[in-house]
Amino acid sequence: MDRTEKAIKIDNMRSLCPIANALDIVGDKWTLLVMRDVFAGKRTYGEFQASPESIPTNILADRLKRLVGYGVLQKIPYQQRPVRNTYQLTDKGHSLAPVIREILQWGTKNIAGTAANIKMDL
Amino acid sequence: MDRTEKAIKIDNMRSLCPIANALDIVGDKWTLLVMRDVFAGKRTYGEFQASPESIPTNILADRLKRLVGYGVLQKIPYQQRPVRNTYQLTDKGHSLAPVIREILQWGTKNIAGTAANIKMDL
DNA sequence: AAATAGACTTGCAAATAAGAAGTGACTATC
DNA sequence: GATAGTCACTTCTTATTTGCAAGTCTATTT
Numbered sequence: 001m002d003r004t005e006k007a008i009k010i011d012n013m014r015s016l017c018p019i020a021n022a023l024d025i026v027g028d029k030w031t032l033l034v035m036r037d038v039f040a041g042k043r044t045y046g047e048f049q050a051s052p053e054s055i056p057t058n059i060l061a062d063r064l065k066r067l068v069g070y071g072v073l074q075k076i077p078y079q080q081r082p083v084r085n086t087y088q089l090t091d092k093g094h095s096l097a098p099v100i101r102e103i104l105q106w107g108t109k110n111i112a113g114t115a116a117n118i119k120m121d122l
Numbered sequence: 123m124d125r126t127e128k129a130i131k132i133d134n135m136r137s138l139c140p141i142a143n144a145l146d147i148v149g150d151k152w153t154l155l156v157m158r159d160v161f162a163g164k165r166t167y168g169e170f171q172a173s174p175e176s177i178p179t180n181i182l183a184d185r186l187k188r189l190v191g192y193g194v195l196q197k198i199p200y201q202q203r204p205v206r207n208t209y210q211l212t213d214k215g216h217s218l219a220p221v222i223r224e225i226l227q228w229g230t231k232n233i234a235g236t237a238a239n240i241k242m243d244l
Numbered sequence: 245a246a247a248t249a250g251a252c253t254t255g256c257a258a259a260t261a262a263g264a265a266g267t268g269a270c271t272a273t274c
Numbered sequence: 275g276a277t278a279g280t281c282a283c284t285t286c287t288t289a290t291t292t293g294c295a296a297g298t299c300t301a302t303t304t
Contacts, residue, residue, distance in 0.1 A: 007234040015174040018229030018236035019158050019222065025233075026225075029149045029292090036141050045251050052137040056293050061252055082301040084250070092232050098224040100141065103148075106221055107140030110214050111147075112129035114140035151261090167282050178262050183283055204270045206281075 005091050008070050025070055026096070030055055032103065034063050035096055038073065039120040043086035072096065097122045127213050130192050147192055148218070152177055154225065156185050157218055160195065161242040165208040194218065219244045 010021055026032050033055070037048050048060055055063075064087055067073040072093040075085050101122040108116050136142055148154050155177070159170050170182055177185075186209055189195040194215040197207050223244040230238050 008232055009234045013235065014176075016235065016237050017155075017158070017174070017240070018233060018238050019226050020155055020175050021233045021236050022225045022229030023151055023154060027149065027151050027154065029145055032145060032149065033139075033142055036139070046249090049251090052139070053142050054136075057252070058254085058294090059292070082250075095228060095232065099221070099228055102220040102224050103144045104141050106217060107144030110130055110217065111140060111143045112131045113135065113138065114143050115138050116140050118139070168280090171282090178264095179283070180263090180285085181261065184261095204268095204281075 005071070008092070025066075025072070026099070030059055031063050031067065032096075032100060034060070034067065035072075035093070036100060036104075036118070036120065038087065038089055038093070039097065039100060039122055040118045041121070043078075043088065044084070045087075048087075067093070127193070130214070147188075147194070148221070152181055153185050153189065154218075154222060156182070156189065157194075157215070158222060158226075158240070158242070160209065160211055160215070161219065161222060161244055162240045163243070165200075165210065166206070167209075170209075189215070 008025070010024060014020055014024070026035070033051070033053060034048055037051055042048055042051075045060065045064070048064075049055065049057060064073065064075075068075050068087070070092070071090055073087045074090050076088055077083055078086050100120070104116055104120075104122070107114050130147065132143055132146060136146070148157070155173070155175060156170055159173055164170055164173075167182065167186070170186075171177065171179060186195065186197075190197050190209070192214070193212055195209045196212055198210055199205055200208050222242070226238055226242075226244070229236055
């Protein structure tokens with residue numbers, strides 16, 4: 001990891017296993033879908049909401065907050081009056097690319113009727 | 123994918139995205155932890171239960187049933203009287219190795235205090 | 245002044261998870 | 275041969291999380 005960046009600190013770790021702890025951050029139905037959208041170039045709340053899976057708005061707000069909290073994304077304003085924000089990848093976020101790439105590959109190969117038609121920076 | 127194996131068929135797909143569909147199979151707090159154990163050589167219900175994260179027994183039963191249902195694991199008896207089963211990787215299950223490997227790497231690099239001390243066939 | 249837009253927040257019912265206890269098949273022990 | 279023990283679950287109850295609809299807040303556009 002980039003030495004200027006701090007590692008994520010999780011309290012009440014359920015074990016010392018990196019996989020278990022990673023799953024406590026990204027192991028749910030929506031988090032990696034938001035990350036997929038970020039890797040696909042989406043940046044704003046509205047763009048995430050517009051994705052075909054129709055993430056509930058309260059869940060989206062919660063996931064963005066968590067991802068920012070863990071330092072995987074950063075919230076950066078792109079205009080004042082009214083304030084509008086973008087959510088952008090940090091280095092930690094960027095390093096999730098291989099995880100998403102492998103999930104994409106696994107799904108494409110093993111789940112009938114799926115199509116990887118989004119272009120991503122993976 | 124091995125051509126002798128059928129692709130997973132999901133009903134009510136939330137989108138055509140391979141990532142979204144893959145997450146509907148493995149995107150939760152426990153499923154990939156069970157898979158980690160399988161890759162670490164664990165085979166029986168009791169061994170999965172004994173892992174340090176203490177998976178609730180009803181959840182374990184549910185996840186094993188789902189994984190078998192999707193053809194990611196197979197339930198194979200290793201003795202009669204009393205019947206005792208093992209859960210073993212199918213080809214579809216085996217092909218999850220890269221996903222787990224990348225999650226393991228990400229967690230190890232980015233989460234403080236984690237240690238990849240289990241040996242896995244990844 | 246009223247309507248519109250983007251980014252959320254709130255409230256509540258429904259679904260899922262957690263935790264503890266119980267069951268059934270069989271084996272080993274007293 | 276009754277009693278205790280093991281393994282692999284199942285059931286029950288409570289707690290937590292999700293999903294959906296509606297509402298709020300700030301600011302702009304008409």
